[in-house]
Amino acid sequence: MTRPMAADRLRRVLALVPYIVGRDDVSIAELASAFGVPEKVIESDLEILPFCGLPPYTPDRLIDVAIVDGHVSLRFAEYFSRPLRLTPAEGFALLAAGRGLLSVPGSDSRGPLGSALDKLEQALGGEALVEVDVGNPGDLEGLRAASEARQRLEIDYYSFGRDAVTTRRVDPLAVVSMRGNWYLAAYCHQAADERLFRVDRIRAVRQTGEHFEAPRAGASAEVPADAFSPSEADTVVTLDLPASAGWVAESYPVLKAEERPRGRTRVVLAVSAHPWLERLLLAVGPGAKVVSPRSLKDTAANAAKRVLAAYDG
Amino acid sequence: MGDRFERLTNLVAVLLDTRRPIPLDELIDRVPGYPSDHESARRQFERDKDALRGLGVPVEVVEDAFGDMIGYRVDPKEYELPDLDLTGEERAALHAAVSAMKLEGGEGREALWKLGGLAGEEAPALGALPTVPTLPALTEASRRRSEATFRHRGQVRRLQPFAIIFRRGNWYVVGHDLDRNDRRSFRADRIEGEVAVGPPGAFDRPSDFAADALMRDEPWLYGEEPAVEATVHVDAVVAAWVIQRLGESAVVEGGAEAGDGAVVRMTVTNREAFRSFVLGLLDHAVVLGPPELRDDVVGWLRTIAGVAR
Numbered sequence: 001m002t003r004p005m006a007a008d009r010l011r012r013v014l015a016l017v018p019y020i021v022g023r024d025d026v027s028i029a030e031l032a033s034a035f036g037v038p039e040k041v042i043e044s045d046l047e048i049l050p051f052c053g054l055p056p057y058t059p060d061r062l063i064d065v066a067i068v069d070g071h072v073s074l075r076f077a078e079y080f081s082r083p084l085r086l087t088p089a090e091g092f093a094l095l096a097a098g099r100g101l102l103s104v105p106g107s108d109s110r111g112p113l114g115s116a117l118d119k120l121e122q123a124l125g126g127e128a129l130v131e132v133d134v135g136n137p138g139d140l141e142g143l144r145a146a147s148e149a150r151q152r153l154e155i156d157y158y159s160f161g162r163d164a165v166t167t168r169r170v171d172p173l174a175v176v177s178m179r180g181n182w183y184l185a186a187y188c189h190q191a192a193d194e195r196l197f198r199v200d201r202i203r204a205v206r207q208t209g210e211h212f213e214a215p216r217a218g219a220s221a222e223v224p225a226d227a228f229s230p231s232e233a234d235t236v237v238t239l240d241l242p243a244s245a246g247w248v249a250e251s252y253p254v255l256k257a258e259e260r261p262r263g264r265t266r267v268v269l270a271v272s273a274h275p276w277l278e279r280l281l282l283a284v285g286p287g288a289k290v291v292s293p294r295s296l297k298d299t300a301a302n303a304a305k306r307v308l309a310a311y312d313g
Numbered sequence: 314m315g316d317r318f319e320r321l322t323n324l325v326a327v328l329l330d331t332r333r334p335i336p337l338d339e340l341i342d343r344v345p346g347y348p349s350d351h352e353s354a355r356r357q358f359e360r361d362k363d364a365l366r367g368l369g370v371p372v373e374v375v376e377d378a379f380g381d382m383i384g385y386r387v388d389p390k391e392y393e394l395p396d397l398d399l400t401g402e403e404r405a406a407l408h409a410a411v412s413a414m415k416l417e418g419g420e421g422r423e424a425l426w427k428l429g430g431l432a433g434e435e436a437p438a439l440g441a442l443p444t445v446p447t448l449p450a451l452t453e454a455s456r457r458r459s460e461a462t463f464r465h466r467g468q469v470r471r472l473q474p475f476a477i478i479f480r481r482g483n484w485y486v487v488g489h490d491l492d493r494n495d496r497r498s499f500r501a502d503r504i505e506g507e508v509a510v511g512p513p514g515a516f517d518r519p520s521d522f523a524a525d526a527l528m529r530d531e532p533w534l535y536g537e538e539p540a541v542e543a544t545v546h547v548d549a550v551v552a553a554w555v556i557q558r559l560g561e562s563a564v565v566e567g568g569a570e571a572g573d574g575a576v577v578r579m580t581v582t583n584r585e586a587f588r589s590f591v592l593g594l595l596d597h598a599v600v601l602g603p604p605e606l607r608d609d610v611v612g613w614l615r616t617i618a619g620v621a622r
Contacts, residue, residue, distance in 0.1 A: 006317040007364045013322065014368070015426035034430025036422060052322040054330055055343045079329040082393035083427035087369035088449035090424035093416050094407060095452070100414035100442055100479070113410055116403035121456075123397045128456035129476040129518070134440060137557060158550065163595060165550060177414075177440030180482025200557055275595060282592040286616040303595065304618035310596040311611055 012037070013045050017063075017080040020072055027070050046072065054079075091124050100132040104177070105140055134177045137200035143184050147172035152210040153186075156203040161273035165203060166190070171212040175199070187212075237271045237296060239280075240264060242287030248280065266291065278303035320346035324361055325370055329392060334375035334384030394427055405433030413439040442479060445501045450508040451486045452477050457513035460491070464505040472497070473516040489516070531559075532586035533579060540582050544601040548574040551597040576601065584609060 012035060019034065020026055028046075032039040046065050053062035053076060064075040086094075098117045102109050121127050146153055153172060158165050170186035173194070177183075182199035236255070241248055243263030248254070256268040271277045281288050281300035290297045323344050327335065337358065341347045347354040362372050362385075371391040375383045399407075407428065411421035413436035425431050447463070454461040455474040462471050471491040478485045483500050490497040544565060547555045553569040559577055567575035574597075581587045588610055591598050600607040 006321060007368060009318050010321050010325075011368050011423060012426065013318075014325070015423075019426075019430060034432075035426055036431050048318060049322075051319050052326065054323075054326055057323075057345070079326055079389075082389075084369055084392060085371075085394045086424055086427060087420070088453045090369075090420045090427070092449040092452045093419035093421040093444075094411065094424050096416050096442055096444070096448075096479070097410045097414040097419065097421050098407065100416075100440065101410040104439060111406065112400065112402040113406035116399055116407050119397045119399060119403070120407075123395045124456060126456045126458075128452045130452055130455075130478075131476055132442070132479040134479075135481070138553075158554065163550075163597075174437075176438065179441065179443050180480065200554060203553060278595060279593045282595075282614070282617065283589040285613060301618050304614040305620070307592070307596045308611065308614050308618060308620070310599050311607075311614075 018083045095130045105136045144175045152208045154206040158201045161276045163275035238291040240289040245284040328387040334386045336384040409436035412436045415441045454510045460511035462509040533581045543579045546599045548597045
């Protein structure tokens with residue numbers, strides 16, 4: 001595995017050298033902070049540089065590194081005096097993050113971030129029109145204010161999975177946007193645990209007049225990477241699906257998928273709430289079967305009858 | 314492990330420092346660290362060249378008038394980052410953006426190294442954006458006004474990419490589809506394989522182009538079926554969510570706060586997607602009309618319920 005390491009290091013060094021060359025007085029501590037790496041990493045980069053240079057690799061052709069009292073200077077590296085151009089992936093990363101932050105309600109597109117992105121696009125050779133819309137659901141600003149002021153709230157929350165509205169007392173810890181949805185990370189007094197609430201499903205917010213203490217360090221706002229990760233309370237369900245339902249395995253976090261004759265698929269899913277399974281089965285249609293557990297085999301038919309009753313009503 | 318790093322660094326240095334293209338044999342001979350066997354050395358050089366290009370080093374192959382290869386070099390004008398002339402405040406703002414909006418697998422920090430280092434403080438995490446490997450190439454194609462060619466759900470598409478857009482959790486490329494001669498949007502994560510980017514300056518983005526209009530994530534409009542206008546009653550439990558999803562202009566009666574919900578209007582050109590959307594609302598939604606769509610949903614439910622029509 002030396003290859004990716006060598007390339008990663010080269011990437012850093014090709015930025016590190018111009019950084020040093022462009023400054024009169026630069027310390028190892030400053031370099032570590034500018035590159036977001038430990039000082040040891042910078043030191044080892046600098047140790048290896050004197051072995052690099054141009055043929056015939058005589059002392060006047062090798063990069064000369066001098067470190068005096070933790071201060072670094074370089075000679076004989078004129079060809080590396082400018083950083084390498086941004087790659088498309090690097091340019092995209094800055095644009096996406098920048099446009100993303102500017103799309104958060106309350107951002108100022110005429111501030112330094114906006115002008116930095118304009119300069120970036122110019123340097124990259126023109127405007128590419130990358131637009132990020134993180135949305136602006138219901139009471140985003142109010143929730144952010146409450147989280148900052150540590151105000152305990154009472155919310156009416158529509159749980160999509162359980163298809164029910166519940167009222168909860170929560171201590172709002174952070175408001176974050178993940179993959180296109182806004183979430184309130186909060187300590188929920190009903191659950192006696194931290195929970196994520198989708199902001200667009202919070203139907204009402206009321207002040208309780210109470211305040212809460214700052215949560216212990218590290219407890220807040222760590223949003224789980226996979227909001228679907230199965231928990232112990234989930235039921236494991238095995239479904240037999242027709243060929244037309246290939247999208248299920250793509251769109252849902254299946255634990256296991258197995259090909260069956262005639263294009264059918266058998267999938268195993270962790271189901272946290274009954275309505276969630278109903279939706280899936282109604283969308284797939286008559287070809288879907290619950291293989292196990294047996295107690296759920298009439299789920300689709302019962303759900304269909306219930307919805308039909310709404311049509312008769 | 315120092316060996317490969319040193320060789321790669323020396324290779325960039327010698328290619329940048331030269332004006333004259335350097336032939337392969339000379340490179341292998343002069344840069345230390347290549348195997349003595351010529352064939353192994355050549356293969357090693359190919360891997361090094363790929364690694365350098367992977368980092369964005371523009372290793373150029375120079376040929377003579379007959380198409381025979383003369384040698385390699387790196388043009389400093391192509392290599393060097395133009396001066397962006399960023400202020401300290403602007404660099405800090407970019408650092409804050411990269412730390413607040415985490416692009417999964419993104420290379421924002423590496424980009425900032427080149428722009429003068431990580432300035433100011435990290436910002437607390439405010440959000441996360443997914444990414445897709447094709448996005449940088451699509452963005453470049455859009456910037457250079459190059460045609461993009463790619464496979465999407467099994468079909469080859471040729472597109473003039475006007476914009477790259479993130480909405481409702483997905484990245485899309487929006488533009489003019491050259492084969493269908495119409496505006497289209499494609500989910501970037503459903504593109505299969507690489508995106509081929511054509512020569513620059515192949516089109517102009519229309520001056521009246523507004524990405525918003527095209528980009529509502531309404532799968533019931535992604536279809537070629539004749540358009541019908543559906544009306545759906547949604548009860549108070551889901552009304553607020555549905556209205557947010559469809560927009561206020563979809564409301565025909567009632568509203569988000571009304572006790573008995575709302576009636577919303579939807580234009581449908583994909584009946585299957587419409588049915589999935591409505592059934593996703595379970596017994597909180599009822600299709601009122603037209604009869605054709607209502608019957609479709611009722612018939613579907615009766616089959617599932619095992620009830621005769």
